[in-house]
Amino acid sequence: xxxxxxxxxxxxxxxxxxxxxxxxxxxxxxxxxxxxxxxxxxxxxxxxxxxxxxxxxxxxxxxxxxxxxxxxxxxxxxxxxxxxxxxxxxxxxxxxxxxxx
Amino acid sequence: xxxxxxxxxxxxxxxxxxxxxxxxxxxxxxxxxxxxxxxxxxxxxxxxxxxxxxxxxxxxxxxxxxxxxxxxxxxxxxxxxxxxxxxxxxxxxx
Numbered sequence: 001x002x003x004x005x006x007x008x009x010x011x012x013x014x015x016x017x018x019x020x021x022x023x024x025x026x027x028x029x030x031x032x033x034x035x036x037x038x039x040x041x042x043x044x045x046x047x048x049x050x051x052x053x054x055x056x057x058x059x060x061x062x063x064x065x066x067x068x069x070x071x072x073x074x075x076x077x078x079x080x081x082x083x084x085x086x087x088x089x090x091x092x093x094x095x096x097x098x099x100x101x
Numbered sequence: 102x103x104x105x106x107x108x109x110x111x112x113x114x115x116x117x118x119x120x121x122x123x124x125x126x127x128x129x130x131x132x133x134x135x136x137x138x139x140x141x142x143x144x145x146x147x148x149x150x151x152x153x154x155x156x157x158x159x160x161x162x163x164x165x166x167x168x169x170x171x172x173x174x175x176x177x178x179x180x181x182x183x184x185x186x187x188x189x190x191x192x193x194x195x
Binding site: 003008046048 | 118126128147172
């Protein structure tokens with residue numbers, strides 16, 4: 001079975017979008033969090049775990065998400081899986097930050 | 102760890118989609134190429150991906166494929182090749 005991330009040679013996939021964009025603060029923060037969690041002295045997450053977490057996203061959600069949104073989804077998945085954060089804690093924080101806007 | 106293949110050996114990539122994480126792209130499965138280099142032995146990403154220790158280490162090879170043999174209706178130069186890192190347990194003698 002072809003999986004959503006394994007798309008080399010998909011017919012009709014079209015050319016690769018190589019356009020660049022200015023990174024926003026949340027994209028940079030997502031990158032920073034992932035780098036810290038993977039750093040050799042912490043090693044909370046392995047790169048292979050992150051890839052697996054991205055690959056296991058729902059295919060429709062995967063297609064809709066931007067690059068760093070996939071990273072963020074993987075971060076949440078792994079933090080919950082490892083018992084570091086709970087879904088409720090993440091949701092509560094999101095709500096709290098939403099209220100600050 | 103004794104490598105099963107050496108540079109120059111013809112190898113075929115195993116086909117299939119085992120459950121779980123693997124790093125052998127679908128488009129190269131079942132294709133035949135030639136070992137270009139042995140990179141060394143590395144922890145297995147298929148178990149690292151689930152929090153495992155990745156042991157025993159697996160030999161990782163750089164394998165060269167003719168682009169024309171990989172893609173039907175390949176439009177590039179006939180000598181174009183594709184180089185991919187592939188773990189030993191994904192390879193069989195061809």
